[in-house]
Amino acid sequence: MSQTLFDALSARPTIAPREFRPIHISGFDREMNDFYPTPSWVTEALLKHAPLRGSVWEPCCGDGAIARVIEAHGHRVEATDLTDHGHGRSGVDFFQCDAVPAGCQAIVTNPPYGDGGTERKSRKASSQLLAFVKHAIALTEAANGQLALLVRFQWIAGQRAAAVMSGGPLDKVIVLTHRILWFDMGPATKHGQHHHCWLFFDAQRDRTRPPEIVFA
Numbered sequence: 001m002s003q004t005l006f007d008a009l010s011a012r013p014t015i016a017p018r019e020f021r022p023i024h025i026s027g028f029d030r031e032m033n034d035f036y037p038t039p040s041w042v043t044e045a046l047l048k049h050a051p052l053r054g055s056v057w058e059p060c061c062g063d064g065a066i067a068r069v070i071e072a073h074g075h076r077v078e079a080t081d082l083t084d085h086g087h088g089r090s091g092v093d094f095f096q097c098d099a100v101p102a103g104c105q106a107i108v109t110n111p112p113y114g115d116g117g118t119e120r121k122s123r124k125a126s127s128q129l130l131a132f133v134k135h136a137i138a139l140t141e142a143a144n145g146q147l148a149l150l151v152r153f154q155w156i157a158g159q160r161a162a163a164v165m166s167g168g169p170l171d172k173v174i175v176l177t178h179r180i181l182w183f184d185m186g187p188a189t190k191h192g193q194h195h196h197c198w199l200f201f202d203a204q205r206d207r208t209r210p211p212e213i214v215f216a
Contacts, residue, residue, distance in 0.1 A: 043069040045216040054105035061088040106146035137168035147201040174198040
């Protein structure tokens with residue numbers, strides 16, 4: 001089901017700066033480079049509610065979890081990553097890319113910027129994610145294409161995040177009503193603590209129509 005997304009990007013009271021701290025501590029060390037493979041049902045939820053046009057670029061492909069699902073739906077996928085996790089072409093820095101790969105009409109990825117952990121100090125994680133989203137939107141608009149980013153649902157409530165999203169061709173927010181279980185530690189596994197959503201942008205959308213929120 002869906003409804004108009006009318007308040008999510010509205011202005012919010014100014015909040016005094018404070019030191020960044022993790023929202024949740026799992027009790028386990030974070031994976032290097034925040035590498036957590038995305039469960040297949042998460043990508044399936046995106047494809048159910050946001051049809052993609054043509055070939056897709058997955059710039060943070062990891063072990064290919066997202067790419068394989070998209071390929072199974074008949075799309076060619078250009079898979080790259082900065083780090084080698086055994087899938088796609090490694091050594092490709094997304095921030096150094098000034099255009100989408102030739103032939104690609106969409107970018108789909110789970111940005112590698114979690115909160116907490118020894119490599120995520122102060123406001124670095126939040127700033128990196130904002131920079132990633134800005135760059136992704138710029139590449140998408142230049143290609144007149146589509147963009148899908150998996151983020152924590154509460155992230156979109158931030159003032160800076162709202163400003164970035166509302167400045168781009170945001171088409172819909174696909175809210176995952178089931179929490180993601182990122183890794184299995186047997187009996188010690190903790191249930192997911194956060195809700196996530198896909199931010200779906202489309203440079204060809206009718207900009208007179210407000211974005212939608214969809215529950216998946």
